[in-house]
Amino acid sequence: MSEIKKIKNLKEFSTSADRFEGANLLCPGCAHSIIVREVLNATNDDLILSASTGCLEVCTAVYPYTSWDASWIHIGFENGSTAVAGAEAMYKALKTKGRLKQPDREPKFVSFAGDGASYDIGFQWISGCMERGHNMMHIVLDNEVYANTGGQRSSSTPIGSSATTSPAGRISYGEKKNKKDMISIMAAHQIPYAAQVAPNKWKDMVKKIQHGLAVEGPVFINAMSACTTEWKFDPKDTMSISDLATDSLVFPLYEIID
Amino acid sequence: MAFDKMELRDIEVWDGNFAAAQALRQCQIDVVAAYPITPSTPIVEGYAKFLADGYVEGEFVMVESEHAAMSGCIGAAAAGGRVATATSSQGLALMSETLYQASGMRLPIVLNLVNRALAAPLNVNGDHSDMYMVRDSGWIQFDAYNPQEAYDLNFIAFKVAEDHDVRLPAIVNQDGFMTSHTAQGVKTLTDDAAYNFVGEFKPMNDMLDLDHPVTHGVQTEEDWHFEHKARQHRDLMVTVMPKIQAAFDEFEKLSGRKYNIVEEYDMDDADVAVVCMGTSVETAREVATEMRAQGIKAGVVGIRVLRPFPFMEIAEALKDVKAIAALDRSSPNGAAGMLFNEIAGALFNTDTKALLSGYVYGLGGRDLTKAHLRDLYKELQANADAGKVTTQLQQFIGVRGPKLAFL
Numbered sequence: 001m002s003e004i005k006k007i008k009n010l011k012e013f014s015t016s017a018d019r020f021e022g023a024n025l026l027c028p029g030c031a032h033s034i035i036v037r038e039v040l041n042a043t044n045d046d047l048i049l050s051a052s053t054g055c056l057e058v059c060t061a062v063y064p065y066t067s068w069d070a071s072w073i074h075i076g077f078e079n080g081s082t083a084v085a086g087a088e089a090m091y092k093a094l095k096t097k098g099r100l101k102q103p104d105r106e107p108k109f110v111s112f113a114g115d116g117a118s119y120d121i122g123f124q125w126i127s128g129c130m131e132r133g134h135n136m137m138h139i140v141l142d143n144e145v146y147a148n149t150g151g152q153r154s155s156s157t158p159i160g161s162s163a164t165t166s167p168a169g170r171i172s173y174g175e176k177k178n179k180k181d182m183i184s185i186m187a188a189h190q191i192p193y194a195a196q197v198a199p200n201k202w203k204d205m206v207k208k209i210q211h212g213l214a215v216e217g218p219v220f221i222n223a224m225s226a227c228t229t230e231w232k233f234d235p236k237d238t239m240s241i242s243d244l245a246t247d248s249l250v251f252p253l254y255e256i257i258d
Numbered sequence: 259m260a261f262d263k264m265e266l267r268d269i270e271v272w273d274g275n276f277a278a279a280q281a282l283r284q285c286q287i288d289v290v291a292a293y294p295i296t297p298s299t300p301i302v303e304g305y306a307k308f309l310a311d312g313y314v315e316g317e318f319v320m321v322e323s324e325h326a327a328m329s330g331c332i333g334a335a336a337a338g339g340r341v342a343t344a345t346s347s348q349g350l351a352l353m354s355e356t357l358y359q360a361s362g363m364r365l366p367i368v369l370n371l372v373n374r375a376l377a378a379p380l381n382v383n384g385d386h387s388d389m390y391m392v393r394d395s396g397w398i399q400f401d402a403y404n405p406q407e408a409y410d411l412n413f414i415a416f417k418v419a420e421d422h423d424v425r426l427p428a429i430v431n432q433d434g435f436m437t438s439h440t441a442q443g444v445k446t447l448t449d450d451a452a453y454n455f456v457g458e459f460k461p462m463n464d465m466l467d468l469d470h471p472v473t474h475g476v477q478t479e480e481d482w483h484f485e486h487k488a489r490q491h492r493d494l495m496v497t498v499m500p501k502i503q504a505a506f507d508e509f510e511k512l513s514g515r516k517y518n519i520v521e522e523y524d525m526d527d528a529d530v531a532v533v534c535m536g537t538s539v540e541t542a543r544e545v546a547t548e549m550r551a552q553g554i555k556a557g558v559v560g561i562r563v564l565r566p567f568p569f570m571e572i573a574e575a576l577k578d579v580k581a582i583a584a585l586d587r588s589s590p591n592g593a594a595g596m597l598f599n600e601i602a603g604a605l606f607n608t609d610t611k612a613l614l615s616g617y618v619y620g621l622g623g624r625d626l627t628k629a630h631l632r633d634l635y636k637e638l639q640a641n642a643d644a645g646k647v648t649t650q651l652q653q654f655i656g657v658r659g660p661k662l663a664f665l
């Protein structure tokens with residue numbers, strides 16, 4: 001197993017060698033980019049990454065540019081997890097066959113996807129990846145809404161939210177269903193590690209990401225991602241809004257080991 | 259290497275599925291991600307068993323749907339290795355989104371498509387609806403008429419798809435049950451000869467080259483999308499056919515078995531010709547020979563490469579005949595039929611005087627009998643004699659009830 005990167009303070013952490021460029025099209029204040037940077041900076045390991053269709057994908061790999069300085073793949077909205085699972089299978093195959101170009105290096109496989117791509121349309125793909133035991137981490141950028149397409153509800157949207165497809169109105173208070181308990185469902189796949197994180201609690205997040213990258217087998221991470229556009233707050237307030245959510249336990253941080 | 263080679267007899271008795279599975283073993287596929295569906299299942303079961311018995315090294319990922327199967331294949335191919343899968347019918351329909359993604363991402367995956375009807379009504383038997391459904395998805399498509407060809411065309415498919423000037427995925431079609439489950443003599447290649455023919459996999463833009471990170475599957479809008487699609491089409495139109503021809507030539511040198519972009523049978527002096535695909539080609543050849551004994555100069559043109567479509571080759575093969583039948587084994591659902599349209603397009607600006615009529619047949623595994631084909635050739639001869647199409651342009655063959663004809 002590779003060595004766990006030592007991170008002393010926020011300054012050092014936030015200035016680690018960046019494999020995710022600040023040059024991207026995400027909204028100012030978007031927590032997606034903060035989460036991705038924290039994940040990538042939490043480790044020195046080589047990374048094979050994917051993103052499912054959604055804000056992260058459409059804002060970071062617009063031809064002829066890319067924000068990614070690690071191998072990265074996007075296929076579609078529902079199948080980013082399986083893209084990485086396929087790459088992981090190829091890694092195993094080439095390792096057995098002695099065809100890896102850098103045989104002494106052991107990359108980690110991480111897929112990023114929105115809550116829509118994870119809780120809804122990609123649910124089955126993720127379930128398959130977790131159940132089959134791929135050595136990979138799936139990270140949900142959970143802004144509790146379909147942000148890329150303009151604010152429709154997902155099954156992560158909490159009760160009482162006003163989404164464009166479950167709007168609050170004269171006779172409705174908005175979304176009527178409770179947020180789906182995705183972490184329990186994933187934990188029920190008997191995976192070694194599932195955790196909920198938030199980028200404002202960066203030390204907790206780094207610890208959990210490092211733990212997740214260190215364990216063998218599939219790992220599921222649900223990361224709260226404050227969305228300035230759909231949650232309608234000032235871009236400078238991403239961290240304070242996030243603190244409100246985590247400190248009030250509206251978005252509790254916890255982990256499920258084994 | 260840590261796997262055992264297999265001693266094959268010069269001729270083995272294999273059905274199309276096992277022939278394809280053996281080809282996958284001999285190509286030493288690195289990753290197969292697959293999901294079962296009749297009639298293609300035995301292909302991936304075969305690979306799994308070879309893996310379990312130590313005759314191949316690689317990873318078999320039994321996923322939870324065909325969409326995931328192709329998604330896994332795409333991830334594996336982008337990672338940098340030899341990738342294959344198999345499916346049929348509903349499985350292909352579920353996969354279809356990812357087929358466009360695979361080809362647009364220029365990943366050389368080989369898909370064995372065991373042709374089967376598309377529901378509703380649900381049906382497990384052979385027709386070409388699935389093959390037709392994805393004809394514009396940017397994949398190269400080969401068509402095998404029997405188990406031997408299903409075996410051989412797999413090697414050719416890998417060789418062409420993985421060529422760095424091509425980098426496009428390829429489908430090898432075979433008829434569900436009629437080919438996939440019918441055992442026949444198959445002339446084999448030795449493991450070494452087969453592997454040497456396809457060659458070592460040569461990665462390109464491989465995600466697993468950790469010193470050279472790559473981005474796969476980008477976003478393009480009105481600024482670049484068209485250029486990407488145009489480039490892909492250009493490569494299919496210009497680059498792929500010569501590569502296929504070169505692979506056919508090299509394969510002939512190796513095996514003595516000759517493949518052609520369109521397969522002509524008794525076409526040199528033919529007055530009337532049937533154009534078809536799959537197992538029907540073999541039936542049509544037998545009937546053409548019978549018709550010649552009765553004085554009708556009958557020929558057959560089999561489509562070997564459906565995509566890229568052999569526009570020039572078809573025109574060349576058919577230009578001197580008097581009457582042509584295009585046989586479509588897929589319901590056109592409100593149009594004239596794919597082969598009818600493609601052939602009409604290929605001939606339209608030529609000097610040919612050939613008459614073209616279309617036939618829809620064999621849906622859901624309905625037999626195309628020799629009797630059907632005899633009648634069909636007689637109709638073509640009547641057209642040729644009359645100098646005009648004497649029937650309606652589109653007729654259904656072998657369907658119960660009053661005769662169905664349109665246009």
Ligand SMILES: Cc1ncc(C[n+]2csc(CCOP(=O)(O)OP(=O)(O)O)c2C)c(N)n1
Pocket residue numbers: 053054055056076077078113114115116117118141143145146147148149154
């Ligand atoms: C198969 C398919 N269905 C629908 C879409 C349209 N679509 C693209 S992104 C998206 C919403 C993404 O929401 P989420 O996964 O939560 O990511 P976010 O943009 O919020 O980060 C939708 C509906 C698509 N691209 N593909």
Ligand code: SF4
Pocket residue numbers: 025026027029030031032055059143147148226227228229230
């Ligand atoms: S809409 Fe929301 S999730 Fe999307 S880029 Fe903007 S802030 Fe980020």
Ligand SMILES: [Mg+2]
Pocket residue numbers: 114115116141142143144145146147
């Ligand atoms: Mg979202």
